[in-house]
Amino acid sequence: MSRPARLLQLLDLLRRARQPRSGPQLAQTLQISLRTLYRDIATLREQGAAIVGDPGIGYEMRPGFLLPPLMFTADELEALLLGARWARQQADPQLASAAGTAMDRIRSALPLELRIEVDTTGLLVPPVATPDQQPEPWQSSLRQAIRAQHKVVLHYQDQHGVLTHRPVWPFAMAYFERCRVVSAWCELRQDFRHFRADRVLTLHDSGERYPQSRQQLIRRWLQHTGYQVQMG
Structure with a gap:
């Protein structure tokens, strides 16, 4: 977890607490050392968070304190x-x-x-999955591999029922209404390929970072497919 995300989680823990939380409790929840926790609390106080308490007593958010309002249209x-x-x-x-x-x-x-x-918004998203359609169990692993830029090995069954083992470099996943599609560089084909997540039988994350960055792969893929996408 990044430090900004950890600081936000610490604020959230203190805001939700109904009584003071001890330093060891907070450190255990965040999976950090006490020394790191004390540094984080000091940082939040410097940024204006009304955190009261001390080591051995516990910490809480001062009553009435709110996070700075987020202004959206x-x-x-x-x-x-x-x-x-x-x-x-x-x-x-x-x-x-x-x-x-x-x-x-x-x-x-x-x-x-x-x-x-x-x-009170009236915007709703109706369910689209049928009762027998469950999320593919590999979605989370694929997302994590994309984020970590790890090579994975797919045991994959194509539309004709042919089974293959595919070492791939996943860099994107598209969420269509009825299926999820992984975009990856396929070592077997030495080209970009797209794999339906529901046709993945097993997945193994090698833990090995693939040789090109995800950004490079996406740029090459966009050139290869001819998509005109503005990159921010």
Whole structure:
């Protein structure tokens, strides 16, 4: 976990706590040392967080303290909420849970009038999965491999039922309504290939970083496919 993400999680823990949390409790929850926790608390205090307490006593957020309000337009909030609701329907359980947590965190930092807008929005994402359609168990592993830029080996069954072992360098995953498609460089074909996640039988993350960066692969892939995408 990055330090900014850890600081945000620490703020969230203190904000939700109903009684002071001890340093060891917080450190254990965040999986960091006590020394790191004390440094993080000092950093948050320097940035204006009203954290009271000391080692041996416990820490809590001063009553009435709120995170700095996040100012979004109504359209921006609706876009965020719609995206989070879509992710909760379409993504793997880990990503779906993260989408819900992210929206809860954003909601808690909003001014009252914007929080009401979020709670009463009429934008809905109806379920699209049939009862026998479950998220592929490899989604989370594939996402993590893409993030870490790791080579993986797919035991893959193509549309004709042919089984192959594919060492690939995954760099993107597209979420279509009925399936997820992984874009990767295939060592077997020495070319870019696309694999449906629901045709992956097993997946092994080698833990080995592939030789090119994800950014390089995406640029090559865009040139290869002829897509005209503006890169920010």
